[in-house]
Amino acid sequence: MTVPTFDTVAVGDELPPLECPPVNRTLLALFGGASGDHNAIHLDLDFARKAGMPDVFAQGMLGMAWAGRLLTRWIPQARLRRFDVRFQGITHLGNGIRCTGRVVEKLEYEGERCVRIELQNTNQYGQSKIVGDALIALP
């Protein structure tokens, strides 16, 4: 991994986007088990329907984990200082999520030279599911 440096990174630079496979039930079951989120609304169609949803849908933290992968492909995780997201919309079955990130600011944060990355997860129809930002300390 070639680590980007503070001096070579510019505001406006985009991180290489991450394309995730379409959400299916197997993926939701695996993530539910691995993440400890056993909420049946993500796993059990009957439960989801009783809750007024048309079907099961993705755990918010699955989308955030994907956004995390976007970041740790770009820099080693040890450089990540902050990672904050807002869940904007439900990620439904069949949604293929694309994670994107863009450098929006170069700043000093707690004595370190950092960049702020604006993050977004969108599905194949361009609907935004997650927005957020990350602070990364660069050498």
Place this chain on the structure above:
Amino acid sequence: MIDKKWIGHELPPAVLPIERTRLQFFAKAIGETDPVYTDVTAAREAGYPDLPAPPTFLFAVELDSGAIDLLLERLEIPLPKLLHGEQGFSYHRPACVGDTVTVRSVIQDIYDKRDGALEFVVKTSSATNQRGELVAELRTVLVCRH
């Protein structure tokens, strides 16, 4: 309406020993392909003592312990009405296989919007390791929709 008396309430500490097979399972579930997260040799070459927990993994600690179930029960938020509104992490040091992480949470705020149609619970947490060192701080906003 969620009773505002819970503002300031502390949840029981949640303790999770970080295990290798769990992190490998998590990596599989999120489609992680970087060997740092699945292969101990690659993790050591990257400077970690063992596999590191990925950036969002620590959210599992209070799910595993039952602290989140307890929170929902105490605040009387039914699962079908629950949504995750926001999530944040600030990082201080890695948590790796072999570490035991303890998460302590407090209810920071409870408020509503649209005349109570949406209620929000803000929870802040600190995650420390077995040496008492701060690993990360977490901020969670849960939403109850009516």
